[in-house]
Amino acid sequence: MPSEIAPPPSDLGSGLLLRARGLHKSFGDNHVLRGVDLDIAPGSVHALIGPSGSGKTTVLRSLNGLESPEAGTLEIGELAIDFSSSRTRAERAALHRASAMVFQQHQLFPHLSVLGNVTIGPLRVQRRSRDEVMTDALALLERVGLREKADAFPSSLSGGQQQRVGIVRALALAPSMLLFDEPTSSLDPELVGEVLAVMTELAQEGWTMAVVTHELGFAREVADQVSFFDEGVVVERGAPERVFGDPQKERTKRFLQRLRGPFGH
Numbered sequence: 079m080p081s082e083i084a085p086p087p088s089d090l091g092s093g094l095l096l097r098a099r100g101l102h103k104s105f106g107d108n109h110v111l112r113g114v115d116l117d118i119a120p121g122s123v124h125a126l127i128g129p130s131g132s133g134k135t136t137v138l139r140s141l142n143g144l145e146s147p148e149a150g151t152l153e154i155g156e157l158a159i160d161f162s163s164s165r166t167r168a169e170r171a172a173l174h175r176a177s178a179m180v181f182q183q184h185q186l187f188p189h190l191s192v193l194g195n196v197t198i199g200p201l202r203v204q205r206r207s208r209d210e211v212m213t214d215a216l217a218l219l220e221r222v223g224l225r226e227k228a229d230a231f232p233s234s235l236s237g238g239q240q241q242r243v244g245i246v247r248a249l250a251l252a253p254s255m256l257l258f259d260e261p262t263s264s265l266d267p268e269l270v271g272e273v274l275a276v277m278t279e280l281a282q283e284g285w286t287m288a289v290v291t292h293e294l295g296f297a298r299e300v301a302d303q304v305s306f307f308d309e310g311v312v313v314e315r316g317a318p319e320r321v322f323g324d325p326q327k328e329r330t331k332r333f334l335q336r337l338r339g340p341f342g343h
Contacts, residue, residue, distance in 0.1 A: 094153075095120040095254060095286050096141065101150035101161070103136055110136045111147060112310035118255070118303075121284040125297035125318070128307030129333060134290045137307075138257050141288065143173035155254055177255040178248035182263055184240040186232040186247075192219065193228040196247050204251065211250070218246045222276050238269030245276055256280065258289040294337060298322050306330045 096118040103111040110133050118124045126134040139145040141152065147161040154176040159169060186195045193215055200211040219225045222242045232240055241261055248256055258277065262270040274296050281287060281300050291297055297304055297318055304321040306314045306329075314321060314330045325331050 093119055095155065096288075097151075097153045098137075098141070099151045101137065101140060101147045101152070103133075103140065103145060103147040110310050111140075111150075114150070114307075114310070114312060116141075116288075116305065116312075118286060118288060120286055122302040123281045123287045123289060123300050125301035125304045126288065126290045126307060127292070127294070127297060127304060127333075128313075132307040133310040134305075134307040135259055138179075138259055138288060138290050141255075142177050142179050142257055143170050144179070175251075176253060177257050178251045178253040180241070180244050180248050180256065180258045180261050182260045184232070184237070184244050184264075186240055186243060188232055191229050191231055192224065192235070192243050195232070195243060196250050199247065199251050215246070215250055218249055219243075222246055236269060237265045238272045241265065241269075241273045242276055245273075245280075249280075255286040255288065258287065258291070260290050260292065262291070262293060292337065294322065294334070306333065308333070 094117050096116065098114065098116040101111045101114040102109070114133065114137055116124070116137065126137065128134050136145055140147050141154070146165070149162045151161065152159045152173070154173070157169075157172050157176055159165060159173060187198070190198065193212075196215040196219065197211050200206045200214070201208065216225060216228060219228055222245065224239060224242055224246070227235065227239065232243070235243070244261075261277070262273050265273065270293070274293065277287070277289070277296070278300050289297070289301070301318050304316065304318045305312045306321060306327075308329055314325060314327045321330065322334065325334060
């Protein structure tokens with residue numbers, strides 16, 4: 079990864095890049111988050127697993143400022159947010175800049191080329207120089223094998239190619255942390271591997287990542303920490319070899335057995 083777009087070194091003085099405490103979030107009568115804590119160290123990969131509706135995606139969106147919890151605190155680098163008090167526009171913008179999201183459904187702009195999708199954020203939001211942005215964007219597209227698709231439009235790309243563009247779009251913002259929300263769930267099975275390969279390389283290069291995923295093999299091999307969510311709380315957390323190999327909670331055991339299926343995969 080070119081050095082000019084590497085994430086800036088940053089921690090909270092305690093070996094952490096991110097610390098979240100007591101996050102609560104409700105949608106009407108549905109209490110989605112019930113006091114969630116989360117720690118992420120610089121250069122680590124934290125996998126968030128659990129059944130649909132367990133709160134893991136809401137946590138991820140809260141880290142990026144796409145959702146606003148009603149209570150709890152969040153620290154990312156030097157930024158500190160208390161969700162129980164009113165937040166300024168500057169605080170919300172700073173929270174959004176601290177991380178970059180890779181979405182489930184790609185969410186590329188259909189009227190923009192691949193290069194346009196990658197450069198729109200750095201140019202319009204970060205106000206960086208066009209020459210610098212274009213150079214970085216083309217280098218990133220080359221990095222994921224899509225340099226020749228720079229002038230193509232999203233409709234001409236496969237799902238796997240679109241998701242790789244989504245990853246490049248996030249990287250182009252040079253965030254401190256990358257957030258992935260089920261990045262392979264909408265892909266045909268034969269395309270999943272190409273996206274996971276890019277994510278694995280990013281992890282090996284030291285990018286800090288929080289990943290909501292049902293890809294247990296990826297989580298077991300690549301993640302440093304795994305949090306299992308159910309009904310708005312973290313039921314179990316630990317190193318992947320412990321959570322997957324020797325889960326302590328009965329709810330975790332049931333979830334893993336069901337996800338692996340009757341043949342143990």
